[in-house]
Amino acid sequence: MSTYYFVGIKGTGMASLARLLKDQGHEVLGSDIEKETFTQAPLEAAGIKILPFNPDNLKPGMIVVQGNAFNDDHPEIVQAHAMGLTVQSYPATVEEQVRRYTSIGIAGAHGKTSTTGLLSHVLAKLAPTNYLIGDGVGRGVADAQFFVFEADEYRDHFLAYHPDYAIMTNVEFDHPDYFKDLVDVVDSFKAYSQQVKKAVFAWGEDPQLRQMTFDVPVYYYGTNDQDDFRAVNIQRTASGSAFDAYHQDQLIGHFNIHLYGQHSVLNALAVIALAYTEQLDMAVVAEVLQSFNGVKRRFSETDKGDIAIIDDYAHHPSEIKATLDAARQKYPDRELVAVFQPHTYSRLKAYLNDFGESLKKADQTYVTPVFGSIREQAGDISNQDLIDLIPNGHAIDQHTLDQLLQYHQAVVVFMGAGDIEKYEDQYEKLLG
The missing domain is CATH 3.90.190.20 (Mur ligase, C-terminal domain)
Structure with missing residues (x-):
């Protein structure tokens, strides 16, 4: 087992990854600002030490994970290089996990965290599953079959990943501090799709995803007749949402979720499509979906x-x-x-x-x-x-x-x- 030192360990993605690696038996610690964040208590509860930034924290043999918010001139990163330590980015460290399991990367301008949380919840009930959720939650288990993670397009971080499957919830122009325009964003999603090994699940009503060409099979999900996976007979009430899911003309099952908004139906349908493609028990999927209550800072x-x-x-x-x-x-x-x-x-x-x-x-x-x-x-x-x-x-x-x-x-x-x-x-x- 290795010792991982996280520079910026309180970041939501970094905290998730730190907890996953800790679960896998590695020694994990890191540094960050002293202001308390919502990720801090779970890290400490997991036995992960959080230190103030200080180059003296670094010890021989450590693998240093460099948070996305920190440049090469950060004193700890400078010291790590001076000591000859292995320094790798957050995406590069996630990619190590991607290559070890049947991996599903969830990308999109919106809905990544909610869909990742929902898919993690479902798969973990059916098979050993590791996951990274963008609300600071990460989990590692022995003999995992699946790895579910957010694939963030910001600064093209998701181009580090080569998953088996990709779920693409939508493509919109966001992060104007990095992307020039919508075409620039589409180009990045296209590049990411070319690194997917088995199949892409894409929201069928997104015009950018509909126009995109893929090198692997693509399954569109949505509410229209031309979608491969469809939600029909949708009922939205004050207690949640219910719908029938179809693959082509075949009824997959009836599903209830205690979630709200049209987007929640679509997120659930993407999860159902992935589980169906992996030939998982849809009756169990339907049962597990009902027990999901959402992720942090999402409704x-x-x-x-x-x-x-x-x-x-x-x-x-x-x-x-x-x-x-x-x-x-x-x-x-x-x-x-x-x-x-x-x-x-x-x-x-x-x-x-x-x-x-x-x-x-x-x-x-x-x-x-x-x-x-x-x-x-x-x-x-x-x-x-x-x-x-x-x-x-x-x-x-x-x-x-x-x-x-x-x-x-x-x-x-x-x-x-x-x-x-x-x-x-x-x-x-x-x-x-």
């Missing part, structure tokens, strides 16, 4: 008095639309209040009008100041530009959160990929 719910608080990672217009759609399904008769934190100035500028349209789905919308990235300048855009596009739009910050106390018997949805949790935590304290 996570808390009740506080007469308020239902929903926490979601949504930071792109399509994700906001899906989250509000899910909230409407579960709470059709309650006022829907959105609290949104724009994530990066470049993304806000690129999708300003789309953000406005998506947020109109709420009854009332509050927009916080922009959560900027260390990689960009503030630029010439602010949250007020977005507020001006929303009929019931309002500005909010940590000093004016008491505005939310006027709502009762309401659903308050906090959305964002920055530090929106601080607003949510403060609101909960105000509620008492």
